[in-house]
Amino acid sequence: MGTVNITVADGVRYAVTDDRPSASDAVVCLHGFTGSKESWAFLDQLLPDTRVIKIDCLGHGESDAPLNGKRYSTSRQVSDLAEIFDHLKLHKVKLIGYSMGGRLAYSFAMTYPKRISALVLESTTPGLKTLGERKERILRDRKLADFILRDGIKAFVDYWEGIPLFSTQQRLADEVRQRIRLGRLRNNNIGLANSLIGMGTGSQPSWWSRLKDIAAPVLLICGEWDEKFCAINQEVHKKLPSSRIEIVPEAGHTVHVEQPHFFGKIVSEFLTNV
Numbered sequence: 001m002g003t004v005n006i007t008v009a010d011g012v013r014y015a016v017t018d019d020r021p022s023a024s025d026a027v028v029c030l031h032g033f034t035g036s037k038e039s040w041a042f043l044d045q046l047l048p049d050t051r052v053i054k055i056d057c058l059g060h061g062e063s064d065a066p067l068n069g070k071r072y073s074t075s076r077q078v079s080d081l082a083e084i085f086d087h088l089k090l091h092k093v094k095l096i097g098y099s100m101g102g103r104l105a106y107s108f109a110m111t112y113p114k115r116i117s118a119l120v121l122e123s124t125t126p127g128l129k130t131l132g133e134r135k136e137r138i139l140r141d142r143k144l145a146d147f148i149l150r151d152g153i154k155a156f157v158d159y160w161e162g163i164p165l166f167s168t169q170q171r172l173a174d175e176v177r178q179r180i181r182l183g184r185l186r187n188n189n190i191g192l193a194n195s196l197i198g199m200g201t202g203s204q205p206s207w208w209s210r211l212k213d214i215a216a217p218v219l220l221i222c223g224e225w226d227e228k229f230c231a232i233n234q235e236v237h238k239k240l241p242s243s244r245i246e247i248v249p250e251a252g253h254t255v256h257v258e259q260p261h262f263f264g265k266i267v268s269e270f271l272t273n274v
Contacts, residue, residue, distance in 0.1 A: 012064050029054045030097040042264070093115060123254070165253050169258070178202060
């Protein structure tokens with residue numbers, strides 16, 4: 001089937017890769033901010049008997065980048081996902097979400113609990129706990145969005161690659177780092193800026209008080225060097241009876257990039273046992 005365009009509400013088009021539509025077991029992958037569906041290409045080899053469906057989130061990759069920032073809200077993108085799954089005839093889904101994609105997966109699971117059979121949540125959060133934290137983060141994200149629109153993608157990617165969250169990527173092979181950089185550069189300024197404004201961490205709902213409502217099995221993944229998100233995962237794990245946690249050695253925020261084979265192994269084992 002390869003990559004297809006699926007049109008949802010308001011005529012918005014999503015690019016979706018679905019290479020094994022006949023496989024009985026399916027997982028849906030949601031990438032992080034500045035990423036794309038290509039971020040998950042390695043899973044095709046590590047999950048050879050699985051229908052690995054990869055989606056370019058709104059404003060990223062080959063999906064549309066609407067001018068209206070309100071179109072990027074978490075609730076709108078959750079509804080978009082439901083439409084995409086209907087189009088693919090997926091009543092229940094196993095979702096893998098990294099960072100921004102993990103936050104979208106949290107919201108989908110809360111909105112459509114009966115449509116989730118398993119969740120893999122990598123280096124992500126169920127939101128910020130207080131209104132003050134959310135307001136502060138919204139202001140920071142708006143400043144970053146203004147920076148993207150003012151100075152362009154290249155200047156932003158130069159800045160983004162240098163933030164402490166991604167410092168452990170300096171250990172990666174040059175060709176891997178170059179591939180990640182080229183993927184980031186293929187995005188456009190409108191899409192990234194509106195994504196920050198519409199579904200940044202401050203704008204997304206906070207799900208901390210409802211974590212216990214997730215009945216599906218959950219695998220929480222973080223890298224041992226990513227202390228912030230490991231602490232978040234430990235707290236989520238205590239509140240979420242259906243979860244298990246994996247702290248991956250010698251990895252930071254991007255576990256699936258820094259330790260892809262380890263990531264594939266633990267995800268494969270988890271999904272097999274669901």
